[in-house]
Amino acid sequence: MSFPCKIVASFLLIFNVSSKGAVSKEIMNALETWGALGQDINLDIPSxxxxxxxxxxxxxxxxxxxxxxxxxxxxxxxxEKDAYKLFKNGTLKIKHLKTDDQDIYKVSIYDTKGKNVLEKIFDLKIQGKCSFP
Known part of the structure; x- marks a missing residue:
């Protein structure tokens, strides 16, 4: 390998930026919300x-x-299904939480002119029940 190629290869190795484990800005700004397995939760839109x-x-x-x-x-x-209930104030109720309900939820609100007036992200975590010995 020629000297210029070695320099380029070294440069690429040094400045290689991995996207593994990268978190989008959207998720970083998410509101962490906890719910109990089997219970209902309301995702209220702050402000x-x-x-x-x-x-x-x-x-x-x-x-x-x-x-x-x-x-x-x-x-x-x-x-989409009976597990969801949307109230007139924008609050989303998720009924009888299951482990696969753990996810990132996004609400987008638009005015009558089609302008996006608010977006909020919720990082819903599900806490399971503890079993005692």
Missing amino acids: FQMSDDIDDIKWEKTSDKKKIAQFRKEKETFE
């Missing part, structure tokens, strides 16, 4: 007040980028 200007509130589970609940003005509220 949000429902008003006539709000047209769309959409909740998604980010692991599969799947919409799980949505409120749209003058339309029927969408809830």
Whole structure:
């Protein structure tokens, strides 16, 4: 290997930045929320007040980028399954928590002009029940 190639190879090895274990900025700013296995939990949106200007509130589970609940003005509220309940104030209730409910949840709120007025990220952790000997 020529000297210039060795220098380039060394440079690449020294400045190789691994993305393994990297966390997106979105997740770093997530609100850590704990729920108990088998119980219900409400994901309340901090510093949000429902008003006539709000047209769309959409909740998604980010692991599969799947919409799980949505409120749209003058339309029927969408809830992906019976485990979810979306209240008019934007709060998402997850009923009877299961271990696979542990995920990152994202709520996006839009006004009547289609402008994104608020986005919040929730990192939901599920705490299991302890068994005593």
